[in-house]
Amino acid sequence: xxxxxxxxxxxxxxxxxxxxxxxxxxxxxxxxxxxxxxxxxxxxxxxxxxxxxxxxxxxxxxxxxxxxxxxxxxxxxxxxxxxxxxxxxxxxxxxxxxxxxxxxxxxxxxxxxxxxxxxxxxxxxxxxxxxxxxxxxxxxxxxxxxxxxxxxxxxxxxxxxxxxxxxxxxxxxxxxxxxxxxxxxxxxxxxxxxxxxxxxxxxxxxxxxxxxxxxxxxxxxxxxxxxxxxxxxxxxxxxxxxxxxxxxxxxxxxxxxxxxxxxxxxxxxxxxxxxxxxxxxxxxxxxxxxxxxxxxxxxxxxxxxxxxxxxxxxxxxxxxx
Numbered sequence: 403x404x405x406x407x408x409x410x411x412x413x414x415x416x417x418x419x420x421x422x423x424x425x426x427x428x429x430x431x432x433x434x435x436x437x438x439x440x441x442x443x444x445x446x447x448x449x450x451x452x453x454x455x456x457x458x459x460x461x462x463x464x465x466x467x468x469x470x471x472x473x474x475x476x477x478x479x480x481x482x483x484x485x486x487x488x489x490x491x492x493x494x495x496x497x498x499x500x501x502x503x504x505x506x507x508x509x510x511x512x513x514x515x516x517x518x519x520x521x522x523x524x525x526x527x528x529x530x531x532x533x534x535x536x537x538x539x540x541x542x543x544x545x546x547x548x549x550x551x552x553x554x555x556x557x558x559x560x561x562x563x564x565x566x567x568x569x570x571x572x573x574x575x576x577x578x579x580x581x582x583x584x585x586x587x588x589x590x591x592x593x594x595x596x597x598x599x600x601x602x603x604x605x606x607x608x609x610x611x612x613x614x615x616x617x618x619x620x621x622x623x624x625x626x627x628x629x630x631x632x633x634x635x636x637x638x639x640x641x642x643x644x645x646x647x648x649x650x651x652x653x654x655x656x657x658x659x660x661x662x663x664x665x666x667x668x669x670x671x672x673x674x675x676x677x678x679x680x681x682x683x684x685x686x687x688x689x690x691x692x693x694x695x696x697x698x699x700x701x702x703x704x705x706x707x708x709x710x711x712x713x714x715x716x717x718x719x720x721x722x723x
Contacts, residue, residue, distance in 0.1 A: 407433060414441035424471045424480060426450045432491060445485060451643060452481035484611050490604065493579065497601045498647060500571040503564055510561045514539075517554045521546060531561065575600055587702045590709040591695055592671045593655030601651040602699060609704055615697035623649030624693040640689055648696075656691035660684065670713035671695070 403413045414423065419442040425434055427450050438445040448471060456479065457470035474480040486494070511531065518524065523542045527535030543554050579585070579600060588599040612618040619625050623644030626637040640649070656671075660679075663672040671691055678687035702709055 405434075407437065410434065410437040411441045414438060414443050417441075417443065420444060422446050422475060424448050424475050426453070426467070426471075427483065435485060436488065446475070446480060446482045447485050449481040449483050456481065484607065486607050490607060494604050494647075496571055496575045496578065497597070497604060500568060500575070500597075501601075501647070501650065503568050503571065507561060507564045507568060510557055510564065514554055514557050514561070517546065517550055517557075518542065521550070572597065579604075583706070584703060587706065587708060588699060590702065591655070591698055592669060592709070592711075593658040593695065594651075598651045598655055601647055605645055605648045605651070606699070606703070609700060612700060615700040618700040619693050619696040621645055621648070622652055622692075622696040624652050624689065624696045626689065649692075652692040652695050653688065655695055656688045659691055660688055668713060670711050673713060 403410055414437070422444045423438045424446050425431055425438070426448050431447065435445045435447065453471060453474060456474060457466075459466050459470060471480065515530075518539075523545065525535055525538045525542060527533070527538060529535050530539045540558075543551055543558070546554060576596070582603070585596075585599050585603050588594055588602050589596065591599075594602065606618075609618070612621065616625070620641070621644060623641055623646065626640055629636045629638065656675075659669075659671045660675050663675045666672050667676070671694065674694060675687045675691050678690050698709055701707075
């Protein structure tokens with residue numbers, strides 16, 4: 403069957419209506435799922451990594467994959483994942499693309515810092531790209547050698563363009579995603595504002611699809627790898643085969659908490675971070691805080707209650723309220 407819009411639907415319409423159709427989680431599965439639904443079939447999005455392990459094939463071919471998926475589906479053991487509604491898939495593109503632009507912006511800033519450092523120039527400002535810091539930066543750029551000055555000026559222009567696009571995406575997100583009860587609840591979690599709250603809300607989708615808080619924390623990439631054998635258990639780094647957008651959001655929130663932990667030592671997350679930082683270091687402490695936040699999000703969305711700080715024993719008022 404040709405992988406073209408219309409061709410797949412035409413082929414499936416010859417089959418019995420309502421039949422399940424397995425689709426691997428490849429990069430372009432959106433339109434394939436739409437074609438399956440348009441043909442009156444039931445799409446089943448397959449967890450490719452788990453399916454490969456279950457099929458146990460040494461060789462890798464399209465025929466073997468199709469046969470293996472068919473066998474798993476017939477035996478009722480096909481490992482599937484949740485298919486977000488079309489509108490949700492579309493809305494997710496806003497924060498995801500913003501994340502890409504922010505990474506580009508960070509690279510540009512690092513490059514500019516590098517150009518200044520090469521010639522021993524520093525700007526005495528907390529942020530050299532805005533306000534008085536930017537004014538000092540532009541004066542210092544004129545002191546650089548000719549070609550380095552040209553490059554740095556071009557980098558600054560590109561930085562301004564990327565920053566304007568980031569703001570455009572944020573404004574579009576605020577216009578499109580009107581405040582919801584779920585977003586308001588998520589914003590009561592420490593370290594979570596509108597941007598992170600939007601990412602968490604959109605990427606989570608229907609919270610009822612998770613059996614418990616531990617499963618959601620695992621899906622969000624905030625649980626470590628575990629190797630237990632012979633009575634010995636070793637915990638590794640955080641898993642990578644997860645929803646990387648949720649993982650980023652919770653790690654960002656935990657990192658924000660680590661920075662302000664000394665300013666709000668009465669908060670549970672601050673105490674958790676400081677206790678684990680002293681015992682196991684900054685990185686593991688941030689990971690533990692991220693897991694606490696992920697499990698907290700599960701419970702507040704399930705119970706539809708604001709975040710309740712275990713140390714303060716009172717609910718937190720939503721930032722979005």
